Amino acid sequence: MREKTRRHRQLEILNRRYTLSIYEVEELQKLDAGYEGELIFDGLLGAFINGTNIIHIKDYNFYPANADHHLLTRPKDEAAHVQVDNVVIAKDSLYTFEIKNYNFDLHYEDAKWYFENGNDFTDPLMQLVKQRDMLVKLFRGMNHQIRMFNVLVFINKNQTIFNLPARNEIIVRSNLQKKLSKAMMYNHYDHSSLAANLESRRAGVLKYQGDTTVEFRELAKGVFCISCTERLVRVNHYKFKCAKCSEEIPVLDVVKQLIMELGILNRSWTVTPSLIQQYSDHEISEYCVRDNKNRGLLDF
Incomplete structure (x- = not known):
């Protein structure tokens, strides 16, 4: 079972025992939606990987400090952690799946994303670019090479993305199972050492997951x-x-x-x-x- 983050659990407790600000209520709602989306993905993915040698690492976090410091552009202690919803090793390749459980529609036009009202929406693909860049550096520091695919999954089946570009790194709910059926296949080689190396570099305590300031x-x-x-x-x-x-x-x-x-x-x-x-x-x-x-x- 996927675990909720400490911050998520803190807000759930405080929602029962304290008056949250509007900002924190919205934060809790986003965390609830994100967790729900991740559980949906876990259920769909599990149907393909149960009983196989496919490796699924959930909620993987690491600090760039765990990568080769010669490949970084700023001091280790100033670097924020990198978060990956899902790391999957299948078909002798490594896949990252970022899950977005948005309950609103989006428009895509001229390489930009917009809300329905026309306001700019932060490009969700930028997260994939950051992940890929830092994972490549992490693997170099581990002296490990593996083919990698970074994927963004819009998991909400009721969401519509107008003019969605035909890009391999974007998957919507309607074609998720089809995409998974092609990628989630047995590994011909043993990747347990890679999984162990990744786990050894997992961030145990995240900088933003500290104690609450509420007395x-x-x-x-x-x-x-x-x-x-x-x-x-x-x-x-x-x-x-x-x-x-x-x-x-x-x-x-x-x-x-x-x-x-x-x-x-x-x-x-x-x-x-x-x-x-x-x-x-x-x-x-x-x-x-x-x-x-x-x-x-x-x-x-």
């Missing part, structure tokens, strides 16, 4: 349903219930969720039974936390 005291306290953001109601000593979803959730699962949320929001916060009790608005007692921790059921 603990500013957060709404309580226990909430992660599916619908509704506040949970205590049913008995052992479980909570979401009145909206009708889902019953064991107390231990609620405590684990609270601990995870605190770590996602700010890793500098010292998680203690007292802090968890405060965060839950006293729905979870210190004794409950200590007891489950002593029994080895909680880890913090």
Whole structure:
């Protein structure tokens, strides 16, 4: 299963416990749409690669510092990370697939992209150019060569792109399966060492995925349903219930969720039974936390 970014998860938590700015609400909506599009692509791709030796690396991030520094044009510590939605090694070639789940139509004219109202839209192909350039440098630093194709996928089947250019690096939903069926074929050679080298250079901590600036005291306290953001109601000593979803959730699962949320929001916060009790608005007692921790059921 593809994981959400830390920033995405932070905004989901803050949406339940804090008043987000209009900008951050839009950011969350974009992240939700992007994640949904990536899951759709994963499902379509999985039908072709399951049971094969095709390699699929999801959400690959690396810093140009991991490339040969002689090939860079600015200091390593000033370089932003490079993000690739999907790296796929199939047919003894490397494919990158960037997924765009836009819910609006676009126009293409004279090598430029436009919104329906005529305003300029940032050329999405520029992202592919950057990716290709930095991946080539990364592979040179690894002393590895492989044929590479960089592809932009418009995954929303309800989107229309008027005057879409006939370019191999652009795929729309209507012809995605046809394109995948031609490219997603067995590798004749073993590319596990390449995959391992890529993973060893994956960026573990991204510069923009740091702790939230929201203070603990500013957060709404309580226990909430992660599916619908509704506040949970205590049913008995052992479980909570979401009145909206009708889902019953064991107390231990609620405590684990609270601990995870605190770590996602700010890793500098010292998680203690007292802090968890405060965060839950006293729905979870210190004794409950200590007891489950002593029994080895909680880890913090």
